[in-house]
Amino acid sequence: MATYIEDTDGDTKVQTEEISNEDRIRFDTAGTERMIVDLYGLSVDSINEKTLGNGVTVANVTLKSGYVSQPSQSRARAYRAGTNQGISDQTFTKVQLNGESFDNRSEFDAGTNYRFTPSVEGYYLVSAMVAYWTTVADKAAVALIYKNGSEYSRSSAHSTNGNYGVSTAISDIVYLNGSGDYVELYTWHNFGASRDIPCGSNYCFMSVAKIG
Numbered sequence: 514m515a516t517y518i519e520d521t522d523g524d525t526k527v528q529t530e531e532i533s534n535e536d537r538i539r540f541d542t543a544g545t546e547r548m549i550v551d552l553y554g555l556s557v558d559s560i561n562e563k564t565l566g567n568g569v570t571v572a573n574v575t576l577k578s579g580y581v582s583q584p585s586q587s588r589a590r591a592y593r594a595g596t597n598q599g600i601s602d603q604t605f606t607k608v609q610l611n612g613e614s615f616d617n618r619s620e621f622d623a624g625t626n627y628r629f630t631p632s633v634e635g636y637y638l639v640s641a642m643v644a645y646w647t648t649v650a651d652k653a654a655v656a657l658i659y660k661n662g663s664e665y666s667r668s669s670a671h672s673t674n675g676n677y678g679v680s681t682a683i684s685d686i687v688y689l690n691g692s693g694d695y696v697e698l699y700t701w702h703n704f705g706a707s708r709d710i711p712c713g714s715n716y717c718f719m720s721v722a723k724i725g
Contacts, residue, residue, distance in 0.1 A: 587631050589621040590614035592718035597709035600645075600700055605657070605664075608643060608698040608710065608717055621721075627697060629721045634691035641719035643700045644680035645708050648672035656681045657699040660689075665696070672704075680716075686724070696721065 517528030524544040531539055540548040549556040594612025610627045621629045631637065643656040650672055657667040668683035687696055698719040702708055710717050 585618070587618050587620060587633055587635075587637070587723040588721065589616040589618075589629055590718060590720040591616070591621050591623050591627070591629075592714040593710060593712045593716065594714070595712055597711050598717075599707050599709055600702060601707050602705055603701065603703050605699055605701050607659075608700055608719075610698060610717070610719055612714065614714055614718075614720075626695075628695045629697075629719070630693070630695040631689050631691055631721075631723065633723065635689065635723050636725040637687050637689055637696070638684070638722050638724050639687050639696055639719065640682070640684040640721075641698045642680055642682040642717065643698070643710055644678060644716040645672075645702060645704070646678040646711055647704075647708055648675055648677065648679050648702075649704045650675045652704050653702065654679050654681050654704075655701040656683045657701065658683060658685055658687065659697040659699050660687055661694055662697075664699070 516530065517526050519526030519528075525542045526540075528539050528541075530537070535551075537549055537551040539546055540550075547557070591610035591613050593608060593610055598609055600606050607627060610621075611623050613621060613623050616623075618632060620631050629637075629639075639658050641656055641658065643654065645654050648654070652672050653669050654672070655667055655669045658665045665687060666683065666685045668681050670679050670681035672679045688694075689696070696719075698717075700710065
């Protein structure tokens with residue numbers, strides 16, 4: 514037999530043994546079960562932003578549905594839009610990522626500085642690609658992640674035939690302090706003269722997502 518405390522209309526309550534001898538305490542609000550305490554510990558239906566703001570620390574989480582939804586977590590993707598961008602020979606040049614696929618916290622500046630500046634401290638996964646359509650055989654194209662105006666990491670690709678384009682991709686994890694640190698995408702080549710990087714969201718882009 515269940516024992517419970519409930520409100521007047523019975524949709525908010527604390528009850529024990531809803532099922533005979535189950536050894537559980539159930540907590541319901543507005544007709545929905547929110548939390549269970551049993552011999553395995555505490556099971557919570559959801560932890561919302563207000564709860565987290567009050568300083569909840571969760572050591573271990575078991576997911577009922579098998580996934581974590583983080584709608585407010587920082588994530589952005591920007592790309593070269595509208596026109597190709599000319600890159601001078603042997604010159605480290607910022608890629609002007611002036612279009613956005615998404616930017617849920619408005620942290621990517623696609624209008625002036627072409628950089629990602631997060632408002633929350635943490636570790637961010639940064640991934641990018643730069644492509645060149647016209648190349649010279651046996652030369653290099655480089656993609657670089659810059660942090661606060663200095664090189665952080667780089668990746669390069671060599672052209673084997675001047676009749677084909679070349680692209681280079683890069684990925685790294687970067688710590689950003691949430692109070693001014695930023696990342697940018699740079700490129701470099703030694704094709705002997707200025708070369709264009711093409712516009713288009715699938716050619717030259719950078720994506721950033723907070724992972725910790």
